[in-house]
Amino acid sequence: MDSLCPLTDAVIGDFAREDAAQLYTLVGRGARSHLKVLRNGLEISEMAVSDLPGNPNAVWTVKKNIEDQYDSYIIVSFVNATLALTIGDTVEEASDSGFLPTTPTLGCSMIGDDSLVQIYSEGIRHIRADKRINEWKAPPRRQIVRCAVNRRQVAVALSGGELVYFELDLNGTLNEFTERKLFNADIACMTFSEISEGELNSRFLALGTVDNAVRIISLDPNDMLMPLSTQNLPCPPESILLIDTPNDDGKGVAAVHLNIGLQNGCLFRNTVDNVTGAIMDTRTRYLGTRPVKLFKVQVQGRSAILCTSSRSWLLYHFQRRFHLTPLSYANLEYAASFCSNQCAEGVVAISASTLRIIAAEKLGVAFNVQSFEHRLTPRRIAVHPTKPCLVAIETDHAAYTEVTKTIKRNQMANDVEAMATDETEAELAREIAMNLREKKLDERVFGAPRAARGKWASAISLISATTGEKLTYFELPQDENAKCLALVQFSKHPDAVMVLVGCGVNEPLNPNTVTPEEAANRPVRGCVYTFHLSPTGDRFDFLHRTETPLPVGAIHDFRGMALVGFGRFLRMYDIGQKKLLAKCENKKKRYRERERKRKASES
The missing domain is CATH 2.130.10.10 (YVTN repeat-like/Quinoprotein amine dehydrogenase)
Structure with a gap:
């Protein structure tokens, strides 16, 4: 034990x-x-570590088709470029991904059943399965600064605090909502809620603005882009994530949790009402000295959150309760969920100039022991x-000390050789003496020789x-x-x-x-x-x-x-x-x- x-x-x-x-x-x-x-932390298994040509600032994983079991691409964004890597027996650079390689990427995802979308500062690139590309360009002298995307919806924030919303129609075309929403402050982060079972679109959009506030925006067709609730924060938010937590028995409506990473190193965790969008039950945890970034990953078939600050943390649901545990691993800067035939529930992450594929083990354990x-x-x-x-x-x-053990072995070997009376015994004695002098048994298995x-x-x-x-x-x-x-x-x-x-x-x-x-x-x-x-x-x-x-x-x-x-x-x-x-x-x-x-x- x-x-x-x-x-x-x-x-x-x-x-x-x-x-x-x-x-x-x-x-x-x-x-x-x-x-x-x-x-105090989870033990991490390191699957692969690869050096990258520069310091990346973001990473994502995407599938080509909704029926695919494993991820198809790893998308790595640099300051002035985007690198697409194919996932197979080995990870190699992709030449026909359709992603624009000459600009940094703000976000990407599979959209629809078999299309991809790339969001960058100048526009949105919609890549069809037959490699046809549709592009939406940002207005002149305006840039996209933040984005959120899921399988049917895209929301982008333009500089100046303007929100632009898109939905995917039945023909697979991204259509812009006719009205745009303007806020009094720049948008710092945004996220969609998860799509509930039996629905086509997310119900809420959560926005964090630089005026120290988080807003829940309705995506219902009857009151599209209308604010439902607001929570004031002690400092500007760095990252935001809406996660559904199903009940342990699998029945009833899943609880919606709003997770907010602040620039002062704190994590705010709230509960959001499924109907009204009201923010309730705020809980706070200090994670580190750097701004907190949140990334959605998979643990035990459920949605979990990887939090990065001066240390990396994993927030997951295990054995009927939530665990927020640090990782016993190098500090991570950006992460995404990773799924392949070698690693079903892994994480692809960036640390300095390296790309790492890792997995968390021994869930629920408080200490990692070396x-x-x-x-x-x-x-x-x-x-x-x-x-x-x-x-x-x-x-x-x-x-005995090691010096004394060596002396004792040599004495025993000399005594064995001295006891030989004929040539046959002398040959056997030399073999025994050589084993005594040279072979040392593992004391962890056989024990150490006992002295007086x-x-x-x-x-x-x-x-x-x-x-x-x-x-x-x-x-x-x-x-x-x-x-x-x-x-x-x-x-x-x-x-x-x-x-x-x-x-x-x-x-x-x-x-x-x-x-x-x-x-x-x-x-x-x-x-x-x-x-x-x-x-x-x-x-x-x-x-x-x-x-x-x-x-x-x-x-x-x-x-x-x-x-x-x-x-x-x-x-x-x-x-x-x-x-x-x-x-x-x-x-x-x-x-x-x-x-x-x-x-x-x-x-």
Whole structure:
């Protein structure tokens, strides 16, 4: 079962500079130990990544025919061009799509049963199935700035706040509505509501204007383009999307939700009345520091919303409730739903100058987990104050270090070769000895060789907080037990970060079971290792080792020095060239002595 047991230590913070905190946990025992990094977000599968010739600003997917199961084209818009890509076993540039390649595209879609429409700043391009092209040109000195399109309707916003509406007739021709609607402010975004079952056209058109308002416009033939309701916003809207949410039992009228992405990084989610168009029940969620853009995608056969800001989020309906979860993936700038024979419910998205095809997995899970292996049981973890790196200590009792394991294997191999009495046994012994020397069994499967009680193996790791890679691995000598860890900035070197590791030497697991003879043969003591952490945080270098009379139990950075505790001693150390220099010491009296004196004074 996937769990965090046993958990030995954990830290939380945005050490990977991802604009959201991560949880770094030390989990497991022995060779089956891991550093698990938990991120609040959905796990994303990356299907393909392709470099594009420039930085695109938008992407869409379209089908050629209403009966097609999969998307036919990926349309990518650049600052001064449009690129059409065909979707098949491979994604290649299309030469006969009918799209105008020399201008950026504002929107595109399949319209009717087998036609395509491309909307650009100078007009609307209607591409028939037989490659006939009809064009509507914008008025002189006016440009199309925003658009909305579905299978039967097109709405475009001209500069100056003028709305032009088109409908598809039975002959497959786009006809402009006779009257145009003029608003007092420029239109910033627009969207159609979804076409309900049994109807031909959308019932509502939602408009966001730069005067911090959203309006629901009627598309009913009796009151065409009449405003039904208005909602004021705290800042201008960046994107808007109307989504129908069917009931869980599939009966009744679907609820209409108005989703508004604002330029201040907030998402407004409202409910729209199916009959009157009234806006109700506003809910707000902060998504990031950049303006919020909304894109309709498919998840579990239902409409979902991909939100992009300084982080990317997915708003979807799963197990009878809505989930708004960040994506554990690179920041996306524009996205569209993607469907092919290799990926039924995917997303094609733009990130910088790359085109990516991705899919969300493990819906409903709160955390995305990455695991990185450790050789020994990790005990403590510390975080660099400015760089994205972590320092961890690993310790196991009754264990051998890698150096000792190699010595033991060589000794066993030599003993096997020495036991051979004739040539046949010698040949077999050489084969066994070679296997002992060269073949190392996977300790995660077979376990590590167990040493005697009182034997210790320890190591210190420098780990990248972004990739989990071990940048530096330093193994301590046999029988040194790493117990504590601290990052210290000494006053003599204020710009340098030192890693101090406190250890016990020849320390028994239970001191009460040690006989006087064993204590005389293996004296218990301690030490402190000092390492210099590089300014870039990509490595640490060993400086020196300082002996202490007892095992070190705690180290703390205190006023430009290191506060070290061992036994009943508390010492303050400063940095030196060959070892740490003891500056002062506090020797605490034993508890029993204090109690005896207290009782004597009371009596």
